[in-house]
Amino acid sequence: MNSPRGSGLYRRSKHHAVPSRPAEAPPAADVGQVRQISSLTNDLVKDMRGLQAKKERAETGLFLAEGLKLVTDAFVAGWSVKTLAYAEKVRSQPMVAKAIAEALARGVDVVEVSEAVLEKISRRDNPQMVVSVIEQCYQPLEAIDADKATVIVALEGIKDPGNLGTIIRTVDSVGASGVILVGETTDPFAIEAVRATMGSIFHVPIARASLDDFLAFARAKRLPMFGTHLAGAVDYRTPDYPEPAVLLMGNEQSGLPPRLVEACTQVIKIPMVGEADSLNLAIATGVTLYEMRRKRLTL
Numbered sequence: 001m002n003s004p005r006g007s008g009l010y011r012r013s014k015h016h017a018v019p020s021r022p023a024e025a026p027p028a029a030d031v032g033q034v035r036q037i038s039s040l041t042n043d044l045v046k047d048m049r050g051l052q053a054k055k056e057r058a059e060t061g062l063f064l065a066e067g068l069k070l071v072t073d074a075f076v077a078g079w080s081v082k083t084l085a086y087a088e089k090v091r092s093q094p095m096v097a098k099a100i101a102e103a104l105a106r107g108v109d110v111v112e113v114s115e116a117v118l119e120k121i122s123r124r125d126n127p128q129m130v131v132s133v134i135e136q137c138y139q140p141l142e143a144i145d146a147d148k149a150t151v152i153v154a155l156e157g158i159k160d161p162g163n164l165g166t167i168i169r170t171v172d173s174v175g176a177s178g179v180i181l182v183g184e185t186t187d188p189f190a191i192e193a194v195r196a197t198m199g200s201i202f203h204v205p206i207a208r209a210s211l212d213d214f215l216a217f218a219r220a221k222r223l224p225m226f227g228t229h230l231a232g233a234v235d236y237r238t239p240d241y242p243e244p245a246v247l248l249m250g251n252e253q254s255g256l257p258p259r260l261v262e263a264c265t266q267v268i269k270i271p272m273v274g275e276a277d278s279l280n281l282a283i284a285t286g287v288t289l290y291e292m293r294r295k296r297l298t299l
Ligand code: SAM
Pocket: 228, 229, 230, 232, 248, 249, 250, 251, 252, 253, 254, 255, 256, 268, 269, 270, 271, 272, 278, 279, 280, 281, 284
């Protein structure tokens, strides 16, 4: 089925699980050729731009990643890169040249484009000079190895892609085991979310679950659950946090729903002394995660 915005060059592919090891580069016989595109109406350009839309990402199972670092991280982590587009002026930069060679060796579609094309794909005036299309990757809930987990962060109804990307980056930094998106949430593969992860999207397992499935999973695995709430009666610095455990965060507008609050082992609160009603969700997650893992982290 063709995409409503582009040509449908990107067919839907099944989301794959987090790769356990980086994919090996194919033999030299598979090496492809770089194409040049300067037309703003080229089908590939339209398809890449189309991935800015959630519907298009859902239909194709792909997403856009901006910048050389992200595509390099994707290669190292073994994610499936479909297209690499770069501006002619950066072609000879050593790290770009290396990424182009790596992409060609892996059979990735490599295209040299004008800056106007990159602006169109990125919808930005000053776009990154390298943009890639990568296959999305979710971890099935049942594949999460709760016994080996440290902290699993469950985010109920998170709406802001920047918050989600920041949380994924923090989960990576603190050595937490992954993220479960509970209920209707923003897309972790939205361009703003991917940007905010700064590459951690490739290293943090992400699962999705309905509220019922999440509760069934946590009960079956007997995971202690620490929920954060403005009405919490326990200072977040007082529990002796076990591992594995779940840190449960409410959404930006309404906080945790009563069903999830009831399921918590403890409902914790971060003290606030100023006039703010609450902390930003990503900040609250970071502060709590560092406390939960405090004794296990060293410089
Ligand atoms: N109006 C919402 C409410 O009443 O819960 C505020 C939500 S707050 C912006 C987003 C999430 O961050 C909350 O659901 C909670 O998980 C966490 N959070 C923010 N500030 C917190 C605090 N001081 N203590 C505990 N959790 C907090």
